[in-house]
Amino acid sequence: MxxxxxxxxxxxxxxxxxxxxxxxxxxxxxxxxxxxxxxxxxLFDPLLSFLIWFEDLLISTPWWIVLGAVLGLVYYASRSLKLSAGVLVSLLAIGYFGMWEDTMRTLSIITVCTLMSIAIGIPIGILMAQSDRARSIITPLLDIMQTMPAFVYLIPVVMLLGIGKIPGVIAVIIYAIPPVIRLTNLGIRLVDTETLEAATAYGATRSQRLFGVQLPLAMPTIMAGINQTIMMALAMVVVASMIGVKGLGQPVLKSITNQYFTLGLLNGLAIVALAIIFDRVSQTYAKRAQKHLEGSNHG
The missing domain is CATH 1.20.5 (Single alpha-helices involved in coiled-coils or other helix-helix interfaces)
Incomplete structure (x- = not known):
């Protein structure tokens, strides 16, 4: 009993x-x-100032100049007229349906989040590749970051920093950064040991091996990580709109609460178009870089 x-x-x-x-x-x-x-x-004031400046630049610049600059970057990265034509049609359609400003806001957020993720993620990935102890500590943290529901990231960030652009950027970076860290670590670890031994035999220092051998050979894998980070950042845009991040996510959120089917569909398709553009351009650039690297190695 x-x-x-x-x-x-x-x-x-x-x-x-x-x-x-x-x-x-x-x-x-x-x-x-x-x-x-x-x-x-x-501490985040400089980042906020840059984000506001970049967003205002994209919105205030005449659309045809922005379009020309984007097409120039796409062609430089891909050397593909077909892909450039696809990007042109997508962006003209976005402008025609009145989503240009929101697209520019989303583009500015994604660009800043991706650059921040690369700047933070690649050094962490290098640290993981060079230290098994660091890998054993960081890997469980990455597992938690990748499995945690996206909405959960908003709670501590909003409690600490309130509502606005910076909390949104932080939430997007936390959600999107794991792939670039993981694949930087993986890419460096996959570099052939014989190649490293040859570099050491030629008298290369540790930093020379890293920047001259390991990172260039790991670049296709790192680019795949950057590609996945961009995709996850775009996926997080709609969630981040709940805490005041302006862009394509807010009309989608509005369409859910007010049952505006067409508004949600069009803005959703605009996000898809951005995702496809980023995906194709980064993949094509990675393939070109790999071919160039293989050609220079054979040469």
């Missing part, structure tokens, strides 16, 4: 302890955000 009463009391005890633990954690994080939130937010 005593045993059965213990079993019935145990869930109530565990619930009370869990509730107390959660309240303690919530209170501690709330106090931390009140104490240091403004200081942490001020």
């Amino acid at each position: 005593a045993n059965s009463s213990w079993l019935t009391e145990f869930p109530d005890m565990s619930r009370r302890e869990l509730l107390s633990f959660r309240q303690t954690l919530d209170g501690a994080y709330r106090d931390f955000s009140r104490e240091y939130g403004d200081t942490i937010e001020s």
Whole structure:
């Protein structure tokens, strides 16, 4: 009897302890955000200024200049007239259906998030490739980041920094950065040991081996990671619109709450068009870089 009463009391005890633990954690994080939130937010002021400047530049510049610049970049990266024509048709359709400004806002956010993810992710990937201990610590964190529902990232960021562009950018980066870290680590580890031994025999230092041999040979794999990061950042745009990130995500959110089927469909297709453009251009650039590298190696 005593045993059965213990079993019935145990869930109530565990619930009370869990509730107390959660309240303690919530209170501690709330106090931390009140104490240091403004200081942490001020650290991101330069990034916010750059983001606002870049967004205003894309929106205020005449559409035909932006279109020409995008087509120039696409052709430079891909050397494909067919792909450039596809990008031209997609962007003209986006402009025709009145989604140009929102597309430029989304483009600015994705560009900044991708550059930040590359700047943070590649060094972490290099660290993982050069240290098994670092890999054993970082890999579980990446697993958590990739399996955590996207909405969960918004909670601590909004509590700490409020609503706006910077919380959205941080949430997008956290969600999108794991692929570039993982594939940088993988690409460097896959470099042939004989090639590294040959470089060492020629007197190459550790940094010379990294920048002259490992990173160039790992570049196709790293580019695949960057490609996946861009795709995940675009997927996060709609979720980030819930905390005030303007762009193509907000009309999609509006269409869900007000049941505007056409508005949601058109803006969704615009996000798809951006995703396909980024995907094709980055993949084609990676293939060209690989061919160029193989050609120079054979030469």
